Amino acid sequence: MTSVLTTTDAATTASAPLISMTDVCKTYEAGEIKVDALSEVNLTVGGGDYVAIMGPSGSGKSTLMHILGCLDVPTSGRYLLNGTDVSAMNEKQLAHVRNAEIGFVFQQFNLLASETALRNVELPLMYAGVRPAERHQRALEALDRVGLADRVKHRPGELSGGQQQRVSVARALVTNPALLLADEPTGNLDSVSTKDVLNLLDELHGQGRTIVLITHEHDVAARAARVTKIMDGRLSEGGF
């Protein structure tokens, strides 16, 4: 295994890491009861890394994914994404960071059923304020990149599960984000489509993309260059 970096000071890369989490805690309060979903998590991911975060359900991996994806902010601790401290940002700022820095691939695909593949891929560019003509062009390129150039006018219902997930990969790539964040991307796919999507992620990693993959499946995690396990809200050093 390659080196597993669990503290920021252990970083050996010369440039600043893409992701740098220091003592990140997330506590949920349900009335009197406090639940520590994450306790003192330290995680560093360099540019171009392919990291899998593995853990059973209830381990806190969803919470970690939400914070990594800037969908939520930590209760305490510091999270630097691409050199910017995002741990205390408001909703509006987080929305801009998500739009510019992160491409999401969800287990449920989360495509808009009433829109074509092309429109779905254009969506993040629309929120980025890109003009329609350029948006169109870039979305076509992204769909071409995932091998769906002939399916651009299809709606999600007319595509197979694997094709739908490739549309959502195209949507994640289209803004050219710093981080590709995949949350159980193969959880809803059969074995053929799973292999298909994982091969695509491998290719993207080969082209220098930074990928964080969250999964509970060993064989999926095995595709990553580095594996970090999460258990009871704490990260532990990798391997199997």
Next chain:
Amino acid sequence: MPLSETIRTALRALNARRLRSLLTVLGILIGITAVMLTVGLGQGAQTAITGQINSLGSNLIVVSPSFQSSSSGIRGGGTAATTLTLADVEMLNQKSIVPDASAVAPVSSTSATLVHLSTNWTSTVVGTTPEWASVRAQKLETGRFFSAADLNNNAPVAVIGSTVATQLFSTSSPIGSTIRIGTEDFAVIGVLAATGTSSFIDQDNQVVVPLTTYQGRLAPSATAGSLTAVYVQASSAKTLSAAYSEVQNALLNAHRVTSANQDFTVSTNASLVGVATTLTNVLTALLGGIAGISLLVGAIGVMNIMLVSVSERVREIGLRKALGATPAVIRRQFLVEAAILGLLGGLLGVGLGMLGALALTPVLQIPVEISWTATALALTVSLAIGVLAGVYPASRAARLAPIDALRSE
């Protein structure tokens, strides 16, 4: 994100739920149509009534006997009708007493049966002076009006209204024919032009004869010396109120009464129009208010649908937020959706209102007037309803936390 993008996104979302969008629009549509038609009907009725009052004659002052008893309590019944006499008319005709009057026409009328050959028709017989035609703005279709000579000679001549002409003579020319009014024969010398405003007061169903002839041959004996009304025409619209005061004061002096126990009533077209306007305004407000309630129900419908839409589209909202939509962008999208529903309802409602006005006008015989002001107002109101109904649902959508939104199944 520019507004045009938001509008396009909103239209796509509404189009994806076409049936529901249309049903929601229906609520606003019905409300706007109902308000437009009731207000249009009110305005149309007002115009029609005002037009008819004005067609009675321009700058007209009407003096009529009042049946109000005097302070002594003796006056009443038959004697009340005698309070207005030809002596009053002579006085009102004097320039020194009523300088702002241009013409005075006394009128005495009764109902009578007219006979021509074997045809009968019941109509109003009016005895008056030659000034009547100009004071009441009546024009002649054919023939002539009776002259001062006819008046002085108690001539048995009659000018008939267009309805009477049609009923008694159908298509043949009545001029020179003889009709029997009561027991007396009259020569028809003229036919009045139809005024065409027959839904409130039928001015075309009458026979006009010289006052002297009327009093000598037709009037019931008890009321022979009395007048039904005296019409006074002011010299212009500007002098109308001055003429009104002059008539009022002259009659108060002549009858030796005060305004507390006066035995006559003086009214003008303007005061009649004022009363009619007040009346139609109250009716319009009442009906419009009832129609407005249906609009309110429509607005609640929009809000309801938008709330349902927000809870149904929680995942979509979460996804849009994950992809970079700020709370403000989400809020605007839902506001615009609601505004489009409102405006669409308004546009269709105005269209249906206009069609309804066209369809109703011949049925009700009152023009239903849809003014541009009312149209612009209806569209503004429908847009405002959409926006207002959208505020709460939109802010709920904007407040959704992206993780909760994405988590929901």
